Amino acid sequence: MSNAIQWFPGHMHKARKEIEEVLPKIDVIIEVLDARIPFSSENPLIKTFREKNAKPVVKVLNKRDLADPEMTQLWIDHLEQEQGVKAIAITTENLNEVKMITELCRKLAPHREDMGKNIRTMIMGIPNVGKSTIINSLAGRTVAVTGNQPAVTRQQQRINLQNGIVLSDTPGILWPKVENPHSGFRLAATGAVKDTAMDYIDVAFFTIEYLIQAYPELIKARYDLDDDLPESEIELMEEIGRKRGCLRSGGRVDLHKASEILINELRNGTLGHITMERPEMITEELVKVAADNERKAEEKAKKKEERRKRYLRNKR
Structure with a gap:
């Protein structure tokens, strides 16, 4: 992600x-x-x-x-x-x-x-x-x-x-870069950014992974699924695709069409009353984002130092 x-x-x-x-x-x-x-x-x-x-x-x-x-x-x-x-x-x-x-x-x-x-x-x-x-x-x-x-x-x-x-x-303004990748997916799922900004299938997989954990009953009811939901997001998206007739030749599931159905039904409320994030979840994500940023900064500083040492060695 x-x-x-x-x-x-x-x-x-x-x-x-x-x-x-x-x-x-x-x-x-x-x-x-x-x-x-x-x-x-x-x-x-x-x-x-x-x-x-x-x-x-x-x-x-x-x-x-x-x-x-x-x-x-x-x-x-x-x-x-x-x-x-x-x-x-x-x-x-x-x-x-x-x-x-x-x-x-x-x-x-x-x-x-x-x-x-x-x-x-x-x-x-x-x-x-x-x-x-x-x-x-x-x-x-x-x-x-x-x-x-x-x-x-x-x-x-x-x-x-x-x-x-x-x-x-004022015009609606986004900020230059969405640092938290999870927020990027949520913005895309709810339609805050243009659909061309991110891949529909990636957004649907992120969304369904969350919904399996947070709102399994709504998913079962909407797509007429059995009590035991598939464990992986791709299996569940394929099941949704089959239920909705999103099939290509040979019976293969058209994941892009299935993804469009899921995202559109999330956006218009057909799936039910859904909130995509909780306060404690955000706290955990921000800790991880800060740690990732610190790691990237350290890696950048390390590469810079290595380039400096190589330069000094070559000058001798």
């Missing part, structure tokens, strides 16, 4: 610079996350922006209707352990839930209302987490382009919500 996503188009670089210029004048950041992958959809660039400017944040776990409700509550509790953070889970199908975002903004910036001034907010998030739909719901009109593809919004705009809150919209 070395497929680290590197996807930083020019408009995202431009958006980053614009955000850094505007942020000092913002009172509250609204960060939209995908409730199915609250960590992997959390942009470390936004954390850097926040810490640099000491801004409170409302973390919105959108698409809660697709996520495991028990896991969603665990994530809300986990996120709110950080100072200056309020978290809420919503679905854009419920307007009352969306409007609660502005109430949390008021709680985080009461001094602005006390002064009779608008609360200046900035809404941010990676592509395809539903940010534009939330903006339109808050504004009560279509002010942001929506689409089920990453990177629809391309430029920043300011929207007066006419309720004491002004909202600055």
Whole structure:
């Protein structure tokens, strides 16, 4: 699993610079996350922006209707352990839930209302987490382009919500490189990055390996499988392919078609309420990523030293 996503188009670089210029004048950041992958959809660039400017944040776990409700509550509790953070889970199908975002903004910036001034907010998030739909719901009109593809919004705009809150919209930005390979697969599985960024079959194998452990009953029910699931992900994907008629000549399973079915049914919720990561899982992964980075740095330093010694020997 070395497929680290590197996807930083020019408009995202431009958006980053614009955000850094505007942020000092913002009172509250609204960060939209995908409730199915609250960590992997959390942009470390936004954390850097926040810490640099000491801004409170409302973390919105959108698409809660697709996520495991028990896991969603665990994530809300986990996120709110950080100072200056309020978290809420919503679905854009419920307007009352969306409007609660502005109430949390008021709680985080009461001094602005006390002064009779608008609360200046900035809404941010990676592509395809539903940010534009939330903006339109808050504004009560279509002010942001929506689409089920990453990177629809391309430029920043300011929207007066006419309720004491002004909202600055930003393009969805990814960070230059997704360090945690597991996060890369989760982003691909939920559609946060374009399908061309990673191989469909690799993403499906990663996904099914997790689902075997975390949600075996949902897999059995959806694909009408026996009590004993195949032990390996490839065997299970082949079984799913056979059940869905994804067959080539000679009766061989078309794994690409089977992979498309699995990923699409995960994305649209047909598989059930699924969360792809848990707080304790992320802690373990980050320890491993840090260890891997340290090992790579040591190897790089060792090679550099060997090159230096060879150079000195050749000079004698």
